[in-house]
Amino acid sequence: MQQGSAVRKEDAERVSFPIPANVFAETVVSVRHYTDRLFSFRVTRPQAFRFRSGEFVMIGLPNAEKPVFRAYSIASPAWDEEIEFFSIKVPDGPLTSHLQKIQPGDTVLLRQKATGTLVTDALTPAKRLFMISTGTGIAPFASLVRDPDTYEKFDQIVLTHTCRDHAELAYGVELFEQLAADPLIGELTEGRVTLYSTTTREITPRMGRITRLIENGRFYEDLGIAPLSQETDRVMICGSMHMLKDVKELVEGMGFKEGSLSNPADFVVERAFVG
Secondary structure, eight states: OSSSSSOHHHHHOOOOSOOOEEEEEEEEEEEESSSSSEEEEEEEEEEEOOTTTEEEEEESSSSSOOOOEEEEEEETTTTTTTEEEEOOOTOOOHHHHHHHHOTTTOEEEEEOOOOOOOOGGBBBSEEEEEEEGGGGGGHHHHHHHHHHHHHHHHHHHEEEEEEGGGGHHHHHHHHHHHHHTTTTTTHHHHHTTTEOOOOSSSOOOSSHHHHHHHSSSHHHHHHHHHOOOTTTTTEEEOOHHHHHHHHHHHHHHTEEEOOOOOOBSSSEEEOOOOO
């Protein structure tokens, strides 16, 4: 049997199908269900697995001869000893319909290579970094806001999170509230991170799509900040396809240029989706 890391004996006893070559077989450490649509889970980290905060990896389950793999942003920072994911629940999804049922002790498969565009190296230096997210699109930003490197490159971080209902915002709220107590980056985050949460369906004090709130100026008014400017700001975008398109068009209309690792610039978009 070939694979990326040795399968522990207890894992092998639970796996009914051979582990594909070139993957890690890791154990689920914890699972937390936030709503009937959202959950997070943590798995053991292979000693040989390396990634940059903000990247994604292909994951699957050992439940078929040819397991289904999907792209999942890594929600934990690059220094974490475990790997965290934040997922939607799709009743008929080829992977998520099974993944949402995992429990501690179960096995999750990881491809050996992480990749992605939401890395700070794809952006040129600036004063403020805006992280625009919807739903589980907040996952890569959960990684980045807990990485010391982010604070070396930007003075201020503005994280936006838009979901349909208030309960779906809980992951982002808890992330923000726990930053100050983080032993590694707590002092770095003091007074430098702002969370802006909005809903699109349930009535809350802050309602509306983020593009609308930016365009009509309420976003800036609520936070008491200067408008987005190519001179001072950089933008990362992750979430629904509709939001990606709208925010991309919005910032391009302001003169922002899309960046990459080979050509760093003003904004980056993640186009890998969970299904």
